[in-house]
Amino acid sequence: MTKFTTLLALGLLIVSSGAAVAEQRTVTLAVENMYCEACPYMVKKTLERVAGVAKVTVVFKEKTAMVVYDDAKTNVKALTDAATSAGFPSTPKS
Numbered sequence: 422m423t424k425f426t427t428l429l430a431l432g433l434l435i436v437s438s439g440a441a442v443a444e445q446r447t448v449t450l451a452v453e454n455m456y457c458e459a460c461p462y463m464v465k466k467t468l469e470r471v472a473g474v475a476k477v478t479v480v481f482k483e484k485t486a487m488v489v490y491d492d493a494k495t496n497v498k499a500l501t502d503a504a505t506s507a508g509f510p511s512t513p514k515s
Contacts, residue, residue: 443493445475450486450511452479452504460509467507471495485514 452464461479464486468477473494478487488500497513504511 443491445489446492447487447489448497448500449514450488450501450504451514452484452486452509452511454509455479455481455484463507464504464509467503467509468500471499471503474500486511 455461455464458481461481465477465479468474468486468488471490473491474488475491476489479485480487486504490500501511501513
């Protein structure tokens with residue numbers, strides 16, 4: 422029984438330590454080629470398809486997309502690559 426309890430505790434420690442490493446991040450992207458009212462919808466749907474993306478907010482007037490994502494599942498390069506592939510080149514806004 423003690424061996425089982427020790428293994429269970431070790432397993433829980435390993436599982437919880439992996440989750441502690443992952444973190445939600447937010448990045449604002451400057452998005453090019455948004456010329457019409459439908460473009461923000463297309464940018465949003467494109468970014469939402471990237472694994473690990475939790476939320477996308479696109480502002481047409483500012484030509485930006487704010488993306489909340491899990492840094493263990495994706496990164497800024499994957500987000501900008503997805504937008505660029507859809508015809509909306511983007512870069513992190515400083």
